Amino acid sequence: IEKKTSLDITRGARLSSSSSLPPSNRNDSRKRKLTPSSRSWLRRQRADPYVKRTKLLGLPSRSAYKLSEIDGKYTFFRNILRRSREGKQPIVVDLGAAPGGWTAWCLDRFLLVGAGGGGGGSVISVDLLPFRPPVIPSPSTNIMWRGVVGDFARGFVQEEVRGLITGGLVEAVVSDMAPNFTGDSSTDALRTISLCEEALEFAIGRGNYRSGGSGEFD
Numbered sequence: 001i002e003k004k005t006s007l008d009i010t011r012g013a014r015l016s017s018s019s020s021l022p023p024s025n026r027n028d029s030r031k032r033k034l035t036p037s038s039r040s041w042l043r044r045q046r047a048d049p050y051v052k053r054t055k056l057l058g059l060p061s062r063s064a065y066k067l068s069e070i071d072g073k074y075t076f077f078r079n080i081l082r083r084s085r086e087g088k089q090p091i092v093v094d095l096g097a098a099p100g101g102w103t104a105w106c107l108d109r110f111l112l113v114g115a116g117g118g119g120g121g122s123v124i125s126v127d128l129l130p131f132r133p134p135v136i137p138s139p140s141t142n143i144m145w146r147g148v149v150g151d152f153a154r155g156f157v158q159e160e161v162r163g164l165i166t167g168g169l170v171e172a173v174v175s176d177m178a179p180n181f182t183g184d185s186s187t188d189a190l191r192t193i194s195l196c197e198e199a200l201e202f203a204i205g206r207g208n209y210r211s212g213g214s215g216e217f218d
Contacts (some may be wrong), residue, residue: 033118063101063176080171082107089142089168093161095152095199097125098175102210106174107133110143120144124164125153151154152177155200161202175199 070078080090092104103125110121120142125133130149137143146164150157177199179191 008153064105065104067102076172077109081113084113084121087119090171091122091165091168093170093173094123094125095175096127098127098129098130098131101174102174104133107145124161126161147158158202173199
């Protein structure tokens with residue numbers, strides 16, 4: 001909600017500042033702001049069926065479908081839900097979580113199990129940007145969501161995440177982290193690999209990951 005509000009304010013300020021221009025000039029100034037690549041991206045977005053479904057279902061982003069397809073192929077989350085039904089408290093850590101598509105998908109699966117009389121679970125979301133998933137489980141359930149705002153490459157942020165791992169062990173680490181791209185392919189590739197390594201080390205080298213668990217990295 002905060003993001004939408006800030007965008008609305010920015011958009012309103014931009015429109016009001018340009019309202020003094022004649023209509024023809026105002027249209028020309030808007031057109032100049034769109035590069036060919038931006039226009040191409042907008043066309044793809046309008047035609048993308050996943051984007052359309054995302055809007056209809058009120059999901060934060062289309063990435064929920066990406067995680068759903070990963071689970072359909074590798075069934076990693078089905079195993080997590082089985083342990084949830086057994087009364088355990090599996091934990092999923094979502095890295096690079098904003099705007100919340102993967103977090104929403106994971107919480108939805110836990111909520112479905114809880115509605116059927118199953119156990120619970122937790123999702124810990126980490127991102128540089130603050131956000132809230134569209135549905136936050138009630139405190140009366142055994143399903144919890146916690147958000148951490150910060151740079152996961154920093155050690156103190158990882159320690160904060162570990163401090164939230166209580167009542168169970170991490171069953172899966174899902175990562176959609178990406179750096180701020182510079183436009184230099186070599187630099188961007190190295191930064192992306194560095195983030196993948198941070199996620200991998202957290203998943204398998206810190207003693208907080210269940211033996212035989214799974215990690216998914218995009």
